[in-house]
């Protein structure tokens with residue numbers, strides 16, 4: 001299987017501190033991957049590098065088929081190439097309805113000049129309904145986003161990212177602040193989304209990671225410490241020492 005994202009021996013230092021240290025990472029076209037590791041392991045910095053927020057000091061990040069280096073692109077260009085990122089805190093417009101939030105996300109994906117005079121077409125109304133259904137918010141389309149539960153806001157934001165049709169979705173700690181029922185629905189959603197795109201999920205909640213039922217990459221001090229099934233990596237003595245045995 002050829003990789004969609006190929007991260008090759010990247011390093012980055014902040015004031016002499018090596019946050020990412022010779023890290024390599026690959027993910028395929030329709031693959032789900034969990035990334036775990038102690039606080040400060042470099043998980044968020046890794047996502048910052050893939051999305052162009054942080055530049056590595058060395059190494060390369062290649063994406064797509066045929067692959068292009070993302071290092072020559074800015075954040076907006078990388079997003080247009082098909083890399084979507086979900087931050088920890090939801091950034092939905094609370095005074096707008098679910099449908100309005102999704103409609104804005106569809107518009108935002110267009111050429112900025114096309115937004116002038118833009119009116120929702122039949123196709124975009126249908127697409128908004130599809131997006132709402134995809135993230136489990138079909139019954140909430142007319143509600144203000146501010147009235148949604150924390151978990152529902154997170155799903156709305158994922159729906160807004162899907163409006164841009166990303167080929168790779170990066171999700172940082174989605175389970176934080178969610179109820180158990182919401183966490184279970186979120187794992188089901190991420191598993192479903194990864195059937196048609198690549199999805200990388202950073203998460204601490206081990207029950208959540210287990211339900212993702214996917215390959216796991218363990219980061220430690222900016223490098224890959226172990227990789228494989230959850231059972232495989234949780235039996236690894238190094239992983240137990242630095243991450244689990246606390």
Ligand SMILES: Nc1ncnc2c1ncn2[C@@H]1O[C@H](COP(=O)(O)OP(=O)(O)O)[C@@H](O)[C@H]1O
Pocket residue numbers: 014015019037038039040041042043044045046
């Ligand atoms: N912009 C930055 N400036 C300085 N240090 C940073 C910056 N970003 C991250 N770090 C440091 O890099 C290390 C990795 O951080 P991070 O990627 O946030 O870890 P994780 O998400 O795995 O908890 C931490 O020690 C953090 O303090």
Ligand SMILES: [Mg+2]
Pocket residue numbers: 043044045
């Ligand atoms: Mg982090």
